[in-house]
Amino acid sequence: MGSDYVNCAEVWIEYTCKHFSKREVNTVLSDVIKHLTPDRAFEDAYPQLQSIIAKVLDQFHDFAVLFSMEKFLPFLDMFQKECVKVEVCKSIMNVFIRQQQELTRDPVILNALMHICKTMHDSVNALTLEDEKRSLAILISGFIRMVSFGRDFEQQLSFYVEARSTFCNLEPVLIQLIHSVNQLAMETKKVMKGNHSRKTAAFVRACAAYCFITIPSLTSIFARLNLYLLSGQTALANQCLSQADAFFKAAISLVVEVPKMINIDGKMRTSEGFLLEFLNNFFSTLLIVPDHPEQGVLYLVRGLLNVIQDYIWEDHSDSKVRIYINVLHLLAAASQETYLYHVEKVDSNDNLYGSDPKFLAEINKLAETLIGQILDHLKTLGKDETLKRQSALALSLFNSILTHGDLQNHKLNQLTINLWNLAQKHGFADTKIMVRTLEHIKRQSKQPSMNHFADLMLRLPLQSRT
Template sequence: METRRVMRGSHSRKTAAFVRACAAYSFITIPSLSSIFSRLSLYLLSGQVALANQCLSQADAFLKAAVSILPEVPRSISVDGKLRSSESFLLDFINNFLAMLLVVPDHPEHGVLYLVRGLLNMVQDYTWEDNSDAKVRVYISALPLLAAMSQETYLYSVPKVDSNETLYGGDPKFLSEINKLCETLIGQILDHLKTLGRDEQNARRQGTIALSLFAVLLAHGDLRNNKLSQLTINLWNLSHKHGCCETRISVRTLESIKHQAQQPDMAHLSDTVQRLTLQSRT
């Protein structure tokens, strides 16, 4: 990054070759580290540095390497001499990885959203802890990323690097792929909610996940779509079904939605908020 600063983001042939050599050195030395999370973090960091220096193929290699070693993450790790679950650490890494993917352009030979799909496939195949909701939490976290990818202008970008917003230029086929992936993720989350609903002991877990998905759809979904609007209402009702939600939080949520509905381009929320009711805790 120091070289990039000195060159003010515009590399010469020599400095471009230098940063590529540095990336290559990192790529061959990272696997020698024994800590799986050190390797994951360095793959992600190296990918970010490579992308910032317009080394697209090197950035791509780092990110693919990170995805490829996810199955190696053990279910427990030693922290300060004590054995702890690795799940929270893995979720933190995946969320950081998802944030990075917004600015990473698709590889022309690997298809649309190949890194996103690769990550989600690994998440699906990973052996999570028993009675864990981690997998669906990743799916919920991926939805805002996909929503951001569908925008005409992305929330952030890397100087001198064309993200998918430029590569696809709002191509309907690209947007269609995003919609299909969103539908698949939402479908799997709903299936998980149904599974939890078979046992009353899982009521709190079910309510928490339902509320999380509700919040994501409210923030990132187009609730002018009647089907999506009805889904958010159903999720709200499900999250309050067993009185697991704090009334204070629910009241503030409704107040926030009512405030948003007063904006000219958000008037469609008025109908939705009228159908959201509070239920007393039992």
């Protein structure tokens, strides 16, 4: 009898959805619940019940209407078997993400979807496959992105706080929440046109605090590093200097923990490329971070260099030295009277020190130390099997000094000539590149105040391959 009834209901629901209003659909749902609750008859009718839900979702794309049917959520409660219930929740979320055009703050929709997403999240356990976790996280993140309380930023942050405690076991959702909170801080800055009031300044600090306590709970080390950097950049943009410092210091102390190999989509890969990319990005941010009045010159740059110095790099790798060469570019940029870029309303070191001779002397000292380390490394590459690497690195340092160095300085001038000769010494240099480099020097020498390049050119012989 029960099966005849539910088979009929499955067919009739489509007719009701197409030709009647939500009131009649609600009546049919109510009737199905009444028939199938006694003796848990619903347990034998899951496929038909799933089909009923699918037909209702096909016709009702307005979720405010759907969730205002008082029997819709009780109908979902009949799916007692967890795997079936999760499938139904996923199908509802899929339709919501596909069909919902506008951002929403409707409490009826939010409460219902929060309940549905919580059901999906709570189904995750130690045996859940990574693919399943990923698909659940995509749906929940999609929901989070669709929620907007307009200009009520405090309410928005409260929603993100609730979502963090509700979805704490799905890492991609936590990452999405950190991005959303940083975006909220930037929205606040935009609304205030960069001039924070006491209230909005406290609010963006609350956003920074949210990120600062959420990031350590992530397991992926590169997610943590990149989010510390991004949150630090966001704090800096909002003139929260002590918060930005805290993010950057946290990132510096985390670099030590980067493992040699990381898991990417199930395969073990070397982490060095990712670390290099992160460090270069980090150094370019550190150019505009003002020094702390109680710390030394470029204290964050020095802190990061100390960590890089102690990090155990792969054998047969020149990564550390390539970073040092990039830091020379940073130091050249840091010694300019006016920096290449700034953060609005934040005084960088160009304004703080105003090209003070002591500041410039500190930069020069640091640059000399780095060049010394690079040259020591070049010496270790003098064996047959590493001569090609030696040639490439010597040319790289040559180009850096050519672009960023003061070649009227005799010592530096002599160093560039030595590097040029070293790059060609064993026949590993690419003649085309060397010729193009000489052409570039020749062009530069024609500019006013660059005639010393003409002298330099005469001292850079081009060795033939023979």
